[in-house]
Amino acid sequence: MEDSIHEIEHEHINQCGNESKAASSLSADKLLEKLLRPELATLYTDLKAYGERALLEPLPSLSFRLYSQFSDTGERKAYEQAYFDRRGRLAAVAMLALDTARPDALQALEEMLWDVCGEYTWCLPAHLGTGEVIQVKGNIDLFAAETVHMLAEIVTIHAERLDPLVIERIRFEAEQRIFTPLYRDQQKFHWQTADHNWSAVCGGCCGMAALLLLQDESTLRESISHTVNCMNAFLSGYGEDGGCAEGIGYWVYGFGYFTYYAEMLREYSEGELDLLTGSKIAAIAAFPLRVHLSGGTFVNYSDSAEQEEIPSGLLSLLASRVGLQVDLPLHIPMLTDDPCHRWAHLVRNVMWSDPAVYGDKGAFAQAERGFIFQNLGWMMAKGALDSPNTKRTNDAPLHVAMSVKGGHNDEPHNHNDLGQFIIHCGGENILCDPGAGLYTQAYFAPGREQLFHISSSGHNVPLIEGQEQSSGRQAQAHVLEAKLAEGGGELDTTLDLTSAYPGAASLARYTRQFHWEMSSDGSRDRAELRLIDRFQWKSRMVSSGERFSSEDESDAGYSSIVERWMSRVQPDVVKSGNLRWQGVHGTVRMAYDANHWRVFTEALDTVDHDNVPVTFYRTSLSWTGVIDEMDVRIEGPDPLETVCEVRFIIESKMGEIEVSQCE
Template identity: 45%
Template sequence: MYRELREALLSAGPKPDTLAGGAFTPERLAALKRAPHLATLLREIREEAQRAVREPVPPLSFGDFSRFDAAGTRIEFEKPYFERRGRLLALALAVLLDDTGGRRDERGDLKARKDGKDGSVGDGGDGCGRYIQALENSIWEICGEYTWAIPAHLPERTGAAFAGSVPPEQTVDLFAAETAHALAETLYLVGDRLHPWVALRIREEVERRVFRPLFERSTHFLWEAVTNNWAAVCGGAAGMAALLLVDDREMLAGMQHRIVSAMESFLAGYGEDGCCSEGAGYWNYGFGYFVYWAEMLREYTGGSIDLLRSDKIRRIAEFPAAVSLSGSLCVNYSDCEPSMIANAGLISRLCDRLGVSPPEMTAVPSFHADHCYRWPHQVRNLLWTDPARMNVPAADRAWYFPSTAWLIAKRSAPGGLLAFSAKGGHNHEAHNHNDLGHFIVHAGGGDAARGSRRRRLHARVFRRAALFLPPQRLPGPLGSAGQRPDAGAGRAASRSGRGSERGGERGCGSGIVCRRGNGCGRRACRVRAGPDRGLSR
C-alpha cells in the first residue's frame, strides 16, 4: 500500500481547491444561499457568528480543567472548550459564505473588497473587520490552550503525565486531532483573509501538538491499533490536517501510510456484514471521519486512491438504513441515544458514491445538533447534501447481522412504520451497555417498548480500574437463577435456527438463543419474520 500511496501522491497535480468536499466558488456559494434545505442551518451559522462577535471567547480556567480529576465530572471544562470550537466553525463559515472577509496584504493589513457580481459585502468595517477579528481571536485563543486533549483523556495524576512518553500538550486524543483538522481547514478555506501571524501560528501549533508526536515518534499512540472509533477519528482528522498543510509529498506519503494502518485497525472492528457494534452514533462519528479522510485523499490523488471501493465498505455504509426507524428514532443498542443525528451530507455522499439507500432524514441537522461542533460534519452537510435523499421512507425488509446477532425487521403499516428488533451477541464489545437480550418494538411513529438508555459518562468510566465495566456495574438481564450474566464473547447469544409460523406463533425467525451462563438458555425474542422477510402482523 505504501508504494501505491507514494506514487499517487508524488504524481498528483497541484493541491486542488476541492479538498474540503468541494470548491466554494461564487456560483456554488450563491446556490447554497438559495437552497431551501439549508436555510435553517445558514441562519443558525450567522446567528452564532454574530454572537461570537458580541461576546468574549469563553475562558478555560484551571478550576474547570481540574474538575474532572477532583469530582469526576466533564461538563465544566468541556462546555467552554466546545463552545470555542463552535465559534471557530461559525465565524469561518460566515466569512466564507457571506464573503465579508476582505483580504490581507503582505503586511497583514485588511483590505476590504468592493461589492461585486458575486454578492460580496466587504465594507471594511461592521462586516469585514469584525468577523475576521473575532475569527482571528478565536484561533489565537485555541492555539494558546494548555492542551487540545480533554482532561478525561489525560493521565490521572501529574506524576503519570511527567512519566508519559508524550507531555499533555502533545497528547493526540479525539479532540486534539479534531482541533488540528478544524484549524487546518480554516486556513485552507479562508487563509488569505487571516493575518499572517495567525496563519503561521496555526501551522506551528498543529505541527507541534499533533504532527510531531504522531508522525515523528518511533512509538505509537494506543488508538492507532484499536478497532473502534478512536482509530478512525484521530487518524482521519490528523490525516486530513496533513493533506491540507504538508507540502512535502515524500513526507506526506509516510504520514498517510501511518493513517492507513490505523484505518485498517478501525475497519477490523466491523464484521463483514457491516454492523457497527458501538451503535449508530459511533457509526456516524467513526465511519464518518473515515469517509471524510478517504474522500479527501481520493480528491488529492485525482481518484487514483479510492478507499471506498470495497464490498465491506458498502455494507458498512448501508448500516444507517438498517437501524433507522421513524423520523430520527433508531435502533439504539450499545452507546447510542434513541435518536440518531443523520448527517445529510455524509449520507448523500455515500448514496451517490456507493448506491446505498438512505435512512429516513427529515432535515439537515441543526448547527447545534452536535455539541462538540465537529468541523467536517457541517462543512460536508453544506456541500454534499442532496435534497433528493431527504424524506425517503424506510424500506420494508429485515436485516440480520451475524457478527453482532442484531435482528431488525421493518414494514410499512397504515398507522406508520412497524418494526421489531432484538440484540443477541455478547457484552465484550466496544461501548457495550450490557444490552444482550434487549429488544425494541416500534409502531405508529414511536416506541412501544425499548431497553435502557445510555448514561452520562463519569470519571469512574475512564479510570483504569473500571476501564472495562463488569456486568454488575450496568443494567443487564437476569438469568433464571436471578443472577447477572457473565461477560465476554464466550457468553454470546447464538442463532440456533429459523422458526415457522405454524400454529399462529409469530417470531423474529432469527432463532437467537441467549447463552448467559446462568442456565437461562431461553429464546431472546419471540416475534418471527414472515416468508417475505418482512415483519409478520
C-alpha cells in the first residue's frame, strides 16, 4: 500500500490541479443548503443555540495563569476547556454566518478569527514542556494543526464576505506558525514518522490548510509530498487486519483525518492522487463496525470510551468509497457532543452524511458475527439470544458478545491489559474495560502504570504473587489458539501471558483459555464463556500461612493468585460458588469453585476521561487452596500447577437460569 502511494505521488504530483479545485466543495451556499436538510435539524438547533450564546459572550480568556498551570502543577483541564470552548464558539458562529441575513454573525466571526490569530500559541501547554518562548516558536502539535485547518476552511467558505485584512492576517499567521517551519525550513517533528494518530492529524490538517491557502506552487508540491509521507507513517501502524491498537476513539481521530485529507487531495488532483484504495484501507475502514457490539457500545481497549460518536459524515463517505456496510442506525453527532468541538468532523457531517447508507436491512444481515484481528491480537464473537418472551411478543433479540485482547504492553495509549476480556449484553459491557482516565501530566509520565485506568489492577486480569503486569514490548501475549466458528457461534482462544509477569519469581508459565458458545436448552437461548487460567510453578510449593516457600529458599515468594473482574454493576451472591451481575437487559452469572476460591467485591471511585465521577466494582477471587508436599496424591492435583476455571452464563434478564459449580 505504501509503495503504491509513493508511486502515484511522484508520477502525478506535478500535474495536480489548483487551490480552487481543493476548495470547490467548500462553498457557503452549498454548505447552507446541506445544513438545512431535515435530517440535520437537530444538529442545526444545537449549532444555533451554541452560536447565539457565543454572540452574547466574549471568548474565554487563555490567561497566563491558565497557561502556566500545566508546568506548575500538571493540571491541564482548565486551560483546555477554555481553549476548546473558543474553537467551538468559532465553529458555531462560522456556521451561523452562512446566513447572509446575519451581519451580526459575520462581524462576530471576524472578531473571533482575529482573536485566535493573536493567541500566544495554538498548541496545548501539555505538548510544550515548560512552555517557554523557545518551545513555542515554530512548534506544531495536534491542535495547532487543527487550528490552521479550521481557519483555512472558514476563510475559504467566507472568502467573499470577510474583511480582506482578516484574510491577510490568517494567511500571515498560517505562514509563520505552520508553513515556514514545516515546508520551507523543513523543521523535523516527532509526529512526521509516528505510526499512530499524530502523523495523520498533524500531517493531514497542515496538508489541507496548504491545499487551501498556499499560492506558491513549489511549496504546495512540497506540502503534498510531506503529507503523503506522514500518511505512509500512519498506515505503518496498522496491520493488514485493519485493527487500531489505540482503540475506536483514536480510529475516529487518526483515520478520520487521514480520510479527510485523502478526499481533499483526490478532489485537488482530479482523482490522480487517491489514498483511499486497497485492501488494507478497506480493512481499516471496517474496524469500527467489527468492534461495535450492540446499541452503540464498542470494544474500548486502550484510551477509548464504550460509547463513541462515529462521525456520520465519515462513515457515509467510507460507505461510498470502499463499500463499507454500515449496520448502525443513523445518528448525526452534535457539535456539543465533542468536548474538543472539532471543526473537521462538524463540516463533513454536514457535507457528507447520507441517511441512505444507514439502517439498511441488508447491512444488518451481512454484519460480521465475529472477527479475529490477527495482527492486533484482538478476538471477538457476537450473537443474538431469543427467549420465550422474545418469541411471544416479537421483540428484538438480546445482543450478546465477548472480546479478548492480546497484543503487547507498549502500544500507543497503552494499558497493561494482556488477556483482558469484555462480556457484553443488551448494549451494555457488563464485565468491562475502564477505558481512558483523565489526562494529566502524570498520565503520560514515567510511573503511569500505577494509575488505575492504566494498571492491570483496573482490568479483568489476575494478580500473581502480588505482581501486576509489567510495561514494555517484552510483555506480550502469545496466541496459542484463535479459532472462530462460522457465524460467530463459537470462539476458542488460548493465550500465553507468562511474559507479562516477570516479577512473579515462582511463575513458570501462565496461560489463559477462553471458550465461547451460543446454545439453547429448548426453551431459552443463552451464551456461555468458559475461562480456564493455568498457573505453572517452577518448583513444588508448600503452605506457610499466607506466605509460600519452595524447596529452594532462593525461590521464596508468594504463590498467591487473585483473579479480578471489573464492572459498573455491583454483583450479588446467588449462593456459594455463584455470583450475578444484573444488567439493564441481561444477566451475567459466574460459577466458580468455592472450595478453593474466596470471593470479595470492592467499590473503586475514580473519574473518567471527561473528569466525570464513576464507580467500578472489582470482584476478586482469591486462591485459598493449600498444597502440602507431605500429602501429594498420585491422582491428586499437580503441585506445580494452580487452575482457576469459571463459567460465565449470559441470558436475558427475565426468568431463572440453572447454574452449577465448575467441575
